Amino acid sequence: MQKTKLGDQIKAIVGQDYFFDSYEDRLCYSYDAAIEEAMPEWVAMPGSVEEIARLMTLANTEGFPVYPRGAGTGLSGGSVPLKGGLVMVLTRLNRIREINQEDLYAIVETGVITSALHEQVEALGLLYPPDPASMKVTTMGGNVAENAGGLRGLKYGVTKDYVLALQVVTPAGQVVRVGSKCVKSVSGYDLTHLYVGSEGTLGIITEITVKLVPAPEHKESMMAIFDDMNMAAKTVADIIKSGVIPATLEFMDNTSINAIEDFKKIGLPRDAQAILLLETDGVKAAAQHEAEKIIAVCKANQARDVKSAATEQEKLQIWEARRTCFSALARVRPNTILEDATVPRSKIPEMVRGVTDIANKYGIQIGNFGHAGDGNLHPTILTDLRNTEEKQRVQKAIDEIFALALSLGGTLTGEHGIGSAKAKYLENEFGPEGLAVMRAIKTALDPNNILNPGKIFVADTAIA
Amino acid sequence: MEFMESQVEEVIRCMKCGNCRETCPVFLITQDESQVARGKIRLIKAVIDRQLELTDRFQDKIYNCLNCNACVTTCPCGIEVDELITAARAGMVNAGKPLPGAQARVKANVVVHMNPFGEPREERGSWLPAALQTPRLSPNLYHAGCAVSYATSRTGKALIRLLQAIDFDFTSMGSQERCCADPYFRMGEQTLGRELVEQNIADYKRLGVETIFTSCAGCLKAFKKHYGDTFRVLHVTQLFASLLKEKKLVLAKSLPKKIVYFDGCDIGRHSNVYEEPREVLQAIPGATIVDFPANRENGRCCGGPLMPSHPDLAKRIAAERIAEAKVMGVDMIAVACPTCLVNLKEGSRLVEGAPEIHDVIALVHRLAGVK
Ligand SMILES: Cc1cc2nc3c(=O)[nH]c(=O)nc-3n(C[C@H](O)[C@H](O)[C@H](O)COP(=O)(O)OP(=O)(O)OC[C@H]3O[C@@H](n4cnc5c(N)ncnc54)[C@H](O)[C@@H]3O)c2cc1C
Numbered sequence A: 001m002q003k004t005k006l007g008d009q010i011k012a013i014v015g016q017d018y019f020f021d022s023y024e025d026r027l028c029y030s031y032d033a034a035i036e037e038a039m040p041e042w043v044a045m046p047g048s049v050e051e052i053a054r055l056m057t058l059a060n061t062e063g064f065p066v067y068p069r070g071a072g073t074g075l076s077g078g079s080v081p082l083k084g085g086l087v088m089v090l091t092r093l094n095r096i097r098e099i100n101q102e103d104l105y106a107i108v109e110t111g112v113i114t115s116a117l118h119e120q121v122e123a124l125g126l127l128y129p130p131d132p133a134s135m136k137v138t139t140m141g142g143n144v145a146e147n148a149g150g151l152r153g154l155k156y157g158v159t160k161d162y163v164l165a166l167q168v169v170t171p172a173g174q175v176v177r178v179g180s181k182c183v184k185s186v187s188g189y190d191l192t193h194l195y196v197g198s199e200g201t202l203g204i205i206t207e208i209t210v211k212l213v214p215a216p217e218h219k220e221s222m223m224a225i226f227d228d229m230n231m232a233a234k235t236v237a238d239i240i241k242s243g244v245i246p247a248t249l250e251f252m253d254n255t256s257i258n259a260i261e262d263f264k265k266i267g268l269p270r271d272a273q274a275i276l277l278l279e280t281d282g283v284k285a286a287a288q289h290e291a292e293k294i295i296a297v298c299k300a301n302q303a304r305d306v307k308s309a310a311t312e313q314e315k316l317q318i319w320e321a322r323r324t325c326f327s328a329l330a331r332v333r334p335n336t337i338l339e340d341a342t343v344p345r346s347k348i349p350e351m352v353r354g355v356t357d358i359a360n361k362y363g364i365q366i367g368n369f370g371h372a373g374d375g376n377l378h379p380t381i382l383t384d385l386r387n388t389e390e391k392q393r394v395q396k397a398i399d400e401i402f403a404l405a406l407s408l409g410g411t412l413t414g415e416h417g418i419g420s421a422k423a424k425y426l427e428n429e430f431g432p433e434g435l436a437v438m439r440a441i442k443t444a445l446d447p448n449n450i451l452n453p454g455k456i457f458v459a460d461t462a463i464a
Numbered sequence B: 001m002e003f004m005e006s007q008v009e010e011v012i013r014c015m016k017c018g019n020c021r022e023t024c025p026v027f028l029i030t031q032d033e034s035q036v037a038r039g040k041i042r043l044i045k046a047v048i049d050r051q052l053e054l055t056d057r058f059q060d061k062i063y064n065c066l067n068c069n070a071c072v073t074t075c076p077c078g079i080e081v082d083e084l085i086t087a088a089r090a091g092m093v094n095a096g097k098p099l100p101g102a103q104a105r106v107k108a109n110v111v112v113h114m115n116p117f118g119e120p121r122e123e124r125g126s127w128l129p130a131a132l133q134t135p136r137l138s139p140n141l142y143h144a145g146c147a148v149s150y151a152t153s154r155t156g157k158a159l160i161r162l163l164q165a166i167d168f169d170f171t172s173m174g175s176q177e178r179c180c181a182d183p184y185f186r187m188g189e190q191t192l193g194r195e196l197v198e199q200n201i202a203d204y205k206r207l208g209v210e211t212i213f214t215s216c217a218g219c220l221k222a223f224k225k226h227y228g229d230t231f232r233v234l235h236v237t238q239l240f241a242s243l244l245k246e247k248k249l250v251l252a253k254s255l256p257k258k259i260v261y262f263d264g265c266d267i268g269r270h271s272n273v274y275e276e277p278r279e280v281l282q283a284i285p286g287a288t289i290v291d292f293p294a295n296r297e298n299g300r301c302c303g304g305p306l307m308p309s310h311p312d313l314a315k316r317i318a319a320e321r322i323a324e325a326k327v328m329g330v331d332m333i334a335v336a337c338p339t340c341l342v343n344l345k346e347g348s349r350l351v352e353g354a355p356e357i358h359d360v361i362a363l364v365h366r367l368a369g370v371k
Helices: A003-014 A023-027 A049-062 A114-122 A140-146 A229-241 A254-264 A284-300 A312-323 A325-329 A345-362 A388-407 A423-445 B005-013 B025-030 B037-048 B056-063 B070-074 B081-094 B101-113 B146-151 B153-165 B182-187 B190-206 B217-226 B236-245 B275-282 B311-327 B338-348 B360-368
Strands: A042-044 A066-069 A086-089 A096-100 A105-109 A163-169 A175-179 A204-211 A218-226 A248-253 A274-282 A303-308 A335-338 A365-367 A369-371 A380-383 B140-143 B211-214 B232-235 B258-261 B288-291 B332-335 B356-359
Touching (some): A003 A042, A023 A042, A023 B037, A023 B056, A049 A163, A049 A204, A066 A204, A105 A114, A114 A140, A140 A204, A229 A284, A229 A303, A254 A325, A254 A365, A274 A284, A325 A380, A345 A365, A380 A388, B005 B037, B005 B081, B025 B311, B056 B081, B070 B081, B081 B182, B182 B217, B190 B217, B211 B217, B211 B236, B217 B338, B232 B236, B236 B275, B236 B360, B258 B275, B275 B288, B311 B338, B332 B360
Parallel strands (some): A066 A086, B332 B356
Antiparallel strands (some): A096 A105, A105 A204, A163 A175, A163 A204, A218 A274, A248 A274, A248 A369, A335 A380
16 A cells, blocks of 8 residues: 555544654654664554554554654664654553552553652552653653663562553554463463563553552662772672662762763762662661661772761752763763663672773773662763764674673673664574574564564564 | 754754653643654754755744753753754744744734734833833833733832832833843844844943843843843842842731742743742741742743743643642742743633732732832
């Protein structure tokens, strides 16, 4: 069918106000927070599950690609329409349907903003722990599709640990329910966790049931300041070894500290080589006891100082500041390329040292920060991609960072997803056999390869 | 279209994190990426890269911005979005692209009548007492601004009675007062803006003006931003705050109400005046003063700047603010900007049981007990 005709059909499904095909509008859906961009042919904002199902049926019959999109904050190009087709913006489905205090779950539509759910459940004394730094703008669907982690991941786990059930529209336009709102369920295959982290390649998630937990009664927040970055990294491994699992254990190097301080001016130590931001929580006595143990470990590792946040305001400031770290790094150079290769936690010191060596070797600037307690650092390359020679050095450095992580028993991505940029490395992690199993799943669920083609698998190789 | 080198760098530095989606009032209503700073910056980049012409659609999106600076506060990359948007508008003007309808009307009105509403020039000062109709030498100049002169002159009258009652020495340009030039700058007519600024500065200098105080937050912003540092510029609430401190002004009557102060963008984020209006309200006997959850530099815009071009959107944004205030259970919203006053009142019609809305100046006048 002709493109204009297809556009008319899409428009007929979602209505004129929610259909865009001008260059200007399409351009604004050609990117996410990663580097690569591509233009869609159409953009549609469906307002119901039924509209989504009709759009999928149309796409599957006519064979045009569909790129699901939440807030477009992805860091692996997940929503970027590499092969044109339709960008399906899912933010209109944004109702919190139920918060159940007896059974401790919440049911939300895909477009609900993560922190909006936080606010609602916290008002009831409950907690939905996943808290990606981008939570004030991300959608719940985007979090599920990327299996987002967050600052509290260390103690509480990541998105997948909270998803109980999903409603999904298949590429053929069928509406299916997977999982159960029971805490335990082993009925059939665990399809819920197949869709979690599927990066929009297997189905459109429309409704999510998540587990809630009681909010901790007390929190202790600390900042440990180091004159030696390697000692800070060693502290991370030592804290885990000491038997304490803090709720949060974030690492920031000197470049990151200064970028944040330029933005937020909250008095971070600009001269420190690294800081660790820590939080323990739970019953007051336990949280305090754990905090004491942590302080002792920091001191034993030559922390220059360990400061405790005295007021609620101070705590909020620290975490607010941490959340802006990545974007604040964009102040330093024109482009920021953030990786999230992850290693077993005991390997954090080696990883930190290795990244520094790589930066020195290629003469590039890398700001390092991240969820160190999870083994999940975010080495962020600060560069100017207009400089082609520098760009080549950057590419080599990226290759080496991934090789280093894998050699330490790590993984390519801790939370941002494979998307397009990392697809070429995936085989290095799982071998051709592992990749073949993944492909088989993709082919079974999306035989016409219309959902998010070009992601996870190197373009054109998704279907054998 | 010409951009400065530094602006091109800004555009490139946007790392597309999307943090601006949290606070952009236009985006929060439309949910459309092309309406948020990240989208607009991407469009500007396309123009810089010569991938996009200065189309009507581009123009419409670039003008559909409140210049409220919420995104500037939220932007961790530190991008001066407001400057970029204004530069893009100026670029279109310089390239000869006709202004969109609403802006063209505003421009014609300022050119002909020296006010954006098209009200007759000769009636500008008609609300003023005779003594203030013509300017005279004084170190203190009261600039009413177009909105107060034509739309909310009750506020202006209250202020003047109050200042006369406490023997405060000041003059006014009276019927010769001109627009502050903010509308020109905002629509991208930089040359017209600068000419008007020069004319105004020359007048003020002739009168020996040292301090300009204004009841209009938009004018305050313009004076601070475009008039150099020849004059000390104050918002009336700042003047009140110091008069209260010096006990030259006393609020005698009590008002046992719960009042929330609304941080307008022009007086707040653009001019950095946050505390004095609150100090004035706090001096009201019996009143309880509270803050919106998002206040001061995080305050949310009323939507007013879009009144001429996108009236429905402006009203819907205002209605959201009113609804927020209603949830807080306040009796009254106090504002320090005529645009906020007018637009919030518009928006309050969409919300049942909306709190009252008053200008701080009018409140002070009422409670100071001056006739
Ligand atoms: C400053 C910054 C900080 C960040 N911090 C973190 C962090 O701490 N932890 C972390 O994990 N991530 C982080 N991210 C990455 C990003 O915010 C997350 O991946 C987030 O989950 C993406 O949500 P989104 O709504 O923006 O989704 P999008 O970017 O729009 O989409 C992401 C992927 O999900 C798919 N998708 C979206 N909705 C659906 C749906 N309903 N059904 C099927 N597929 C769908 C898309 O196709 C795409 O593949 C950060 C990003 C930025 C810019």
